[in-house]
Amino acid sequence: MGPNLPKFIDALKKALGPDEVITAREDLLCYSYDATPDLPRVVPVAVVTPSATAEVQEVVRLAGRYGVPVYPRGAGTNLSGGSIPTVPGLVLSTLKMNRILEVDPDNLLAVVQPGVVIDRLNETVAPHGLTYPPDPGTVATATIGGSVAECSGGLRGLKYGVTRDYVMGLEVVLADGRVARFGGRTVKNVTAYDLVRLFTGSEGTLGIITEATVRLIPAPAARKTLLAAFSTLTGAGDAVRLIVRSRVVPATLEIMDRVTIETVESYARAGLPVGAEAVLLIEVDGVPEAVEREAETVAGIVRRCGGELRTAADDHEREQLWAARRAALPALARVSPTTILEDATVPRSRLTDMLLALHGIAEEYDLTIGTFGHAGDGNLHPTILTDARDQEEMERVRLAVGAIFRAALSLGGTLTGEHGIGLAKKRFLPLEMGEEGVWVVRAIKRALDPRDLLNPGKLIPAAPAAGADGEVDPG
Ligand SMILES: Cc1cc2nc3c(=O)[nH]c(=O)nc-3n(C[C@H](O)[C@H](O)[C@H](O)COP(=O)(O)OP(=O)(O)OC[C@H]3O[C@@H](n4cnc5c(N)ncnc54)[C@H](O)[C@@H]3O)c2cc1C
Structure with a gap:
């Protein structure tokens, strides 16, 4: 028998006050979404908005008593399906715990x-x-x-x-x-x-x-932003490697490829060099004298690698360039109904190899992939522009995603540099950690949450015997 939901909701209202418990279906619907596309939508039974630790405690105790799963949620901007329900349960929003x-x-x-x-x-x-x-x-x-x-x-x-x-x-x-x-x-x-x-x-x-x-x-006292345009991916990749080796540590070292540059420029009009194969957006910061020296070192490397350089003249231009970079995902998302954004990350020295691998994967599976990301960290965001309604294309997308992960792992990288495993990537976990590593993850989860009440169905693939979910994706 399932949990007695009306009694559970009454108990929540008594504990928190009725205004802190959302139950209207039209209000609940948006909590079946976060920023991740193409995942099953499960509407929660209620959303609670506690404002103190004691209230969170009370909610978790009640959820335990009634056997209802709890899904913690901040702003819901994650890109791995982390905050959406997998089976009907309670969303615990922290937005009122904002002091x-x-x-x-x-x-x-x-x-x-x-x-x-x-x-x-x-x-x-x-x-x-x-x-x-x-x-x-x-x-x-x-x-x-x-x-x-x-x-x-x-x-x-x-x-x-x-x-x-x-x-x-x-x-x-x-x-x-x-x-x-x-x-x-x-x-x-x-x-x-x-x-x-x-x-x-x-x-x-x-x-x-x-x-x-x-x-x-x-906070750093000074900073300088440089935009470097390259006619080849290799030129951009080499520049990243040489900047890292030059012992200058830029605060940011970002990359956008041709597809991303063109899409962002038509959206944000920031003066990006349309036609370039890649741009690097580089910022050095620190004490003013060091910033000048480091900017010169970076500029020299960019030129040696065949890049064309522009330095942001003032704060307005700097802001414009960074706004363009931050617009990469929203701009790509406008192009097609579905954007599948990945987070494969490689050692920085293998960045060029990963960029070229992505290029090859886009060709092999006949897909449009825009790539941008944190080049200095080896953390790329290949973004597949597709349409979830097109079954045939989605099959190619699925295969391409598998190929992206395998490429990253074969270069000594990881499935996710920063977006997390969540729902979207859990079936790939054994590829990186092996069954032994996944066993440790499961053991920690079992020790701390033996009834699987907190964000169930996330991060951990089902045990192999339990079915297909635990198998390594063949794609
Ligand atoms: C356009 C765009 C750009 C992005 N850029 C980046 C980027 O550059 N780098 C990066 O790392 N990420 C990026 N992200 C992903 C996302 O913004 C980050 O992961 C962000 O930190 C998530 O915060 P949130 O408040 O939205 O958390 P949510 O999305 O609400 O939750 C994220 C996860 O945390 C859990 N959670 C939330 N609150 C709590 C809590 N109090 N206790 C326990 N668990 C909790 C949720 O259950 C979920 O699993 C980007 C996303 C978008 C849409």
């Missing part, structure tokens, strides 16, 4: 609730001369909780690292409703296992993050 609890300039940290939007944290710490560097393309909407749960990367990963490098402490509501705290306010902490790291990137499958202590750094 910045503390900014501590003496210890270079902030303490925040999970629903705080990344940009708002940065606006709040800016007057202290500080910054929180992790910056997924969605900084204006994505939450700290969602980005910690995904261990999001972003445009500044090359120099500043990713979310896990900035999480010092976490408060987590566990699957049975207890609250645990890991890490804290100290720079150093080697107490027991590194559970801050375990929960960072756990994609809502191990616990619900209700508070995060995050590291801040001094």
Whole structure:
């Protein structure tokens, strides 16, 4: 027998107040979506909007009592199906847990609730001369909780690292409703296992993050943005390799290929060089003298690799170029009804090989693939422009996605650099981790959430004996 949903919903309303429990079907529908295309749509039975840890505890306890799965959700911008229900259950939205609890300039940290939007944290710490560097393309909407749960990367990963490098402490509501705290306010902490790291990137499958202590750094005093256009992919790839080897560490080193340049330019009119095979968008930052020196080094490398260079003359031009880069996915998404965006990542030295492999895969499967991404991290976002209604083409897309993952892994890379496994990639997990690695993942999940109540069906493929889902995709 299934859970007694009317009683469950009544209990939620009693615990949180009726306004914090959404049940109207037309309001629930959008929670069967996040930013990931082409996934089955399951409408939740309700959405709750708690504003304190104690309320999250109460919700999780009630969900446990009634046997209802819980799907944590921040802004729903993830690209791996992480926040949508797989079977009807309860969506726990953190958007009302949006308080910045503390900014501590003496210890270079902030303490925040999970629903705080990344940009708002940065606006709040800016007057202290500080910054929180992790910056997924969605900084204006994505939450700290969602980005910690995904261990999001972003445009500044090359120099500043990713979310896990900035999480010092976490408060987590566990699957049975207890609250645990890991890490804290100290720079150093080697107490027991590194559970801050375990929960960072756990994609809502191990616990619900209700508070995060995050590291801040001094904001750079100066920066310079350069745009380099190349007539070959190889030229762009070589420039990335040589810049990394030159011991200059740019804050950002982004790439867009021909398909992306043309699409973004027709959308954003930022003056991108249409006709180029690839552009690199490079920003160096730091103390002003070093920035000048590093920009010169980068410019020299670009020219040696056959690139044509433009330097942003002022803040307006700089903003325009970065807006163009951030528009890459929305611009590509306008071209066709369905955009399948992947996240394959390779060691930086293999970037050219991966770019060429993607080119070959687009030809082999007769698909349009626009590629952009964080070249300095070896993290590419090949984006297949397609139409989910075209069954025959979708079959080719499925095969191409398998080929992309295999290409990345054969170059020493990974299935996902920053978007997470979620629903979209779980069947590929054994390809990267082997059955032994997947066994460890399953064992951790079973230990912390034995009833599989938190974000079920995500990240972990079913055990091989359970059926096709656990098999390595042949495609
Ligand atoms: C146009 C575009 C550009 C993007 N660019 C980047 C990029 O450059 N780099 C990058 O890394 N990502 C990028 N993303 C992906 C996405 O924006 C990030 O993963 C983002 O950090 C997700 O935050 P969110 O608040 O939307 O989380 P959601 O999408 O709401 O949730 C993400 C995951 O976290 C879980 N979760 C949410 N809150 C909690 C919580 N409090 N406790 C436990 N689990 C929780 C959810 O269950 C889900 O599994 C991009 C997405 C889009 C659409």
